[in-house]
Amino acid sequence: MLRRLTVTAVASLAVLSAAAPAATAASPLVPLPPLLPVLQGDWLDGKEAQTRLTVTVSESGNPAADGTFELKCGPAGGSHPAAQRACDLLDEAAASGENPFVPTDRNAMCTLQAGGPAAARVQGTWQGEEIDARFSRSNGCEISRWNNLVPVLPSAR
Known part of the structure; x- marks a missing residue:
């Protein structure tokens, strides 16, 4: 999303830069400068790809896995117990x-099994997008969703 905003801003600046000389030909104003070199290239890729997550877990069945952990990727770090594998x-x-x-899609057909509290x-x-996701083990779909995110989330008992 940040890339789209930047591309839109750059395109707008280009149009304004092209139109500025004609609009200011009769006035003493200085036209806009050409595109700024700092807006060119892939300098945003590193910033967009950064991951900074707070993972809060409760009642996993493993007291060492419960709590709040910071996960940072690129490079892996933070207080998360399996930061590299999670990244x-x-x-x-x-x-x-x-x-x-x-x-999980609200219309999904999920097994009625309980995976614990x-x-x-x-x-x-994550990848330049804001994340606010909740996980449980309340049915087959949610259990699968949780398991697919291990080791970001701990293995629950």
Whole structure:
């Protein structure tokens, strides 16, 4: 999304730069400068790809896994107990074009099995997008969604 905004701003600036000399030919005003070199290239790629997440887990069945953890990727770090593996999983999801934080479709047919009281919330930025996702193990779809995000979320018992 940031890339689209930047491209739109650059395109607008280009149009204004082209129109400025004609509009200011009769006036003493200085025309707008040509496109700024800093807006060219892929300098945004590193910023868009940064991941900074807060993962809060409760009642996972593993007291060491419950709590609030910071996960930073590019490079992997933070207080998350499996930061590198979690970042690798999120990088794989991004490379395949999948968003692991999308909620389950309300019309999905899910098995009526209970996976325990575990709950989690993931907030922050992933691939330049704001994330605020909640996870549970309340039915088959939610259990699968949780398991697909291990090790970002802990294995629940």
